[in-house]
Amino acid sequence: MSIEVRIPTILRPFTKDQKAVVATGATLTVLITDLDQQYPGIGDRLLENGALRRFINIYINDEDVRFLGSLEAPIKDGDSVTILPAVAGG
Amino acid sequence: MSLTISRVFVDAIVAQSRAEYPDECCGAILGPVGSGTPTRLLPMINAAHSPTFYEFDPKDLLALYREVDDNDEEIVVIYHSHTETEAYPSRTDIAYAGEPGAHYVLVSSRKEIAPAIEFRSYRIIDGVVTEEEVSITEESISSP
Numbered sequence: 192m193s194i195e196v197r198i199p200t201i202l203r204p205f206t207k208d209q210k211a212v213v214a215t216g217a218t219l220t221v222l223i224t225d226l227d228q229q230y231p232g233i234g235d236r237l238l239e240n241g242a243l244r245r246f247i248n249i250y251i252n253d254e255d256v257r258f259l260g261s262l263e264a265p266i267k268d269g270d271s272v273t274i275l276p277a278v279a280g281g
Numbered sequence: 282m283s284l285t286i287s288r289v290f291v292d293a294i295v296a297q298s299r300a301e302y303p304d305e306c307c308g309a310i311l312g313p314v315g316s317g318t319p320t321r322l323l324p325m326i327n328a329a330h331s332p333t334f335y336e337f338d339p340k341d342l343l344a345l346y347r348e349v350d351d352n353d354e355e356i357v358v359i360y361h362s363h364t365e366t367e368a369y370p371s372r373t374d375i376a377y378a379g380e381p382g383a384h385y386v387l388v389s390s391r392k393e394i395a396p397a398i399e400f401r402s403y404r405i406i407d408g409v410v411t412e413e414e415v416s417i418t419e420e421s422i423s424s425p
Contacts, residue, residue, distance in 0.1 A: 201379045248339045276379030279336035281371040
């Protein structure tokens with residue numbers, strides 16, 4: 192099972208500037224582990240203390256993973272994953 | 282490094298910041314990819330509805346990036362207002378700045394300086410803030 196993962200500009204230094212990469216995993220946790228093995232360091236930019244970082248948004252297809260079980264969100268063949276940093280501040 | 286922007290957009294952002302006061306307002310201006318020219322203003326809902334914080338709604342954020350991709354555009358400007366402080370990036374603005382290619386525009390809607398306009402632009406890259414010159418043009422917008 193290979194899933195297309197869209198990478199935001201700010202994380203492209205980890206992916207050799209690729210806008211989209213391929214990873215595998217039946218849940219978001221497993222997918223992020225696989226991403227981090229392929230692109231060491233990227234996992235730390237997505238997770239903090241074992242949870243999804245507050246100001247990172249990850250979507251499976253069109254849905255925010257926070258509504259799909261967060262890190263336990265299931266991923267199936269043909270899904271696409273999009274990572275976007277929140278546009279936020281004070 | 283500088284930002285060239287139409288007065289139409291400057292006026293629209295200032296008007297939005299006043300309309301949404303006392304909450305912070307926010308939005309983006311898109312332009313053709315690679316142009317660096319802001320041509321299409323998209324006011325966004327501040328999902329935080331707060332006088333001290335702003336956040337694009339996550340669903341709107343995804344829609345925005347899809348639109349940018351579909352139209353061969355880029356996010357040229359990301360703007361928001363400060364309601365009681367000067368138009369300079371706050372610590373959280375710097376911490377969460379995630380678009381190294383964008384101009385981060387701040388307007389101040391603090392009462393004591395109104396009606397004077399404080400409209401300033403910055404690059405925020407790897408935690409480093411660089412203010413840049415803003416050139417306001419009188420041209421009308423000729424984008425589709």
